[in-house]
Amino acid sequence: MAKITTRKPVRRSPKKKSTMPKWLRNFAIALLIFAFIGLIGYIYRENLAYYFSFKTDKMLREEAQDKKLADLRIQNILLKSNGKLIGIDVSEYQGKIKWDSVKNISKAYPIDYVFIRATAGNDRPDNYFRENWAAAKKQNLIRGAYHYYRPNENSIAQAELFIKTVKLRKGDLPPVLDIEKLPEEQSLDSLKVGLKRWLNKVELYYGVKPIIYTGEKYYEDFLHEEFGDDYPFWIANYNLSIDEIKDKWLFWQFTERASVGGIGGSVDVNIFNGDAKELHYLTVGN
Structure with missing residues (x-):
């Protein structure tokens, strides 16, 4: 039988733990990374400045050309x-309006x-409705109120909110x-x-047939067949190939990019398919 020999286990000295806190190590690493990025940026600063200034100038030129x-x-x-009446539409997205400049x-x-x-x-309720509603009247503008319809919410509740919020007077649209x-x-x-329920409830309350606003494609695809003969339509179409209002449209929203004094940012512009006498006839109480 072979002689079995045993070896004494080798004792290894324990590893010394770092005395630097973990957060301090992470901070040092992050500092090194930022320093490296800064160094690269400094070396190529002229090329980067040229690139970004060129892109900015190009975008500004394109925006200016589009606006023109x-x-x-x-x-x-x-x-x-010429001869047809011009109007705008606003909401809280226009912010506070200086109506005496409109x-x-x-x-x-x-x-x-x-x-x-x-x-x-x-x-x-729109955050600026009451303020805008009163101010428009004060400026002797013919005013109309609209409701943004949400398809997935109860139509009667939407109609009731509109009725509660809007008090139409003689001369309003x-x-x-x-x-x-x-x-x-x-x-x-x-x-x-749901749309018919809203329209019927609102018409019954105010005693006047509502107007429907929508895009031309939406009108042609979903509303024309069932609503086209019964309601007047206000159509949004920004197509560059169209430069005159169509006969079947009561109002035409042809742009969302107009500038109007007293209003910050862009504004929608609309054309009424008629003259002052016809618009007056359309208003409530006439």
């Missing part, structure tokens, strides 16, 4: 719409009427139902039922 083309289109359409478009075409968003869905989206939780048939 938009302004030319607006002026062209307004010129061709006079005209392109400093040449007077603003005769304004549509003001009153409510959205079943629980959302009929109420407007703004429908732009398709439902996510119901069928198209259910959507149409």
Whole structure:
């Protein structure tokens, strides 16, 4: 039998733990990374400055060119719409409006009427509605109120909110139902039922038939067949190939990029398919 020998185990000295706190190590590593990035940025600073200034200038030039083309289109359409009345529509997205400066478009075409968003869905009065509603009247603008319809919310509750919020007076435009989206939780048939309920309840309360606002494609695809003969339509279409209002449209929103004194940012502009006498006839109580 072979002799079995045993070896004494080798004792290893324990590793010394770092005395530097973990957060301090992480901070040092992050500092080194930032220093390295800063060094690279310094070395290539001229190239980077040239690149970013070039991109900025290019974008500014493109934006200026787009604005110039938009302004030319607006002026062209307004010129061709001689005799028809011009108006705008606003909501809280325009912020606080200086109504005493809201006079005209392109400093040449007077603003005769304004549509003001009153409510959205079943629980959302517009934050600036009451202020805008009163101010428009004070400026002797013909005013109209519109409701932004949410397809997935109860139509009767939406109508009741609008009725609670909007008090129409003689000379105001009929109420407007703004429908732009398709439902996510119901069928198209259910959507149409809801729209009819809103329209019927609002018409019964105010004694005047509401106007429907929507995009032209939405109108053609979903509303024309069942609503086209019974309701007046306010159509949004920004197509560059269209430069005059179509006969079947009561109002045409042809741009969202106009500049108007007293309002910050861009504004929607609309053309009424008629003259002052016809617009007066459309108002409540006439």
